Amino acid sequence: MNSVIVNKLRDLREAKRNESNNPELWTQEGLATRLGVTRQTIISMEKGTYNPTLSLAFKLANLFGVRIEDIFEYRDEKK
Amino acid sequence: MNSVIVNKLRDLREAKRNESNNPELWTQEGLATRLGVTRQTIISMEKGTYNPTLSLAFKLANLFGVRIEDIFEYRDEKK
DNA sequence: ACTTTACGTAAAGTATACTTTACATCATAA
DNA sequence: TTATGATGTAAAGTATACTTTACGTAAAGT
Secondary structure (H helix, E strand, O other): OOEEEEHHHHHHHHHHHHHHHHHHHOOOOHHHHHHHOHHHHHHHHHHHHOOEEEHHHHHHOOOHHHHHHHHHEEEEEEO | OOEEEEEEEEEHHHHHHHHHOOOOHHHHHHHHHHHHHHHHHHHHHHHOOOOOOOOHHHHHHHOOOOOHHHHEEEOOOOO
């Protein structure tokens, strides 16, 4: 709780959605299904600072074809 | 649950513990303290497949001076 | 013997990631 | 007007990461 994870999920997803010729793959629902999570989980993540499990982070990075650090940024709130 | 995270924590920690001139920094307890978790968490991780939060994975990578993928491996058990 | 250090185990509790269900809004199109 | 697709919100439930406490063992030093 003295550290925060921020992410660029929303922007990355919309970019994919615009580029893709299968845009429905990149809706919240499409993403969720392919990740094996629910749409609520996507919504929570896109909403702001959210600390997912490592396995979900890996799955996302794989789907987007980038590294974890390209989606998530770790911010240290050191005292 | 159709995917698994394996890690090399134990080996990496012991290596650090042997190299270091401050070995107590690399005991389970030393590691735990610096990560802001308990020794039980370290034990659970070293014990086998464990799916930590992304923030903990980032902290570990920073402490060990490596990338997340150098500690954790994502294995897809796809159907 | 005894103390200390590092590691192991077990069991119950807390926090939070993630689910489930249900209903609402808004744009677009028939 | 009615339908459909995509997003938003809210509330209660489940799974599991992580904590807390406590006790056990075994090695190494005194």
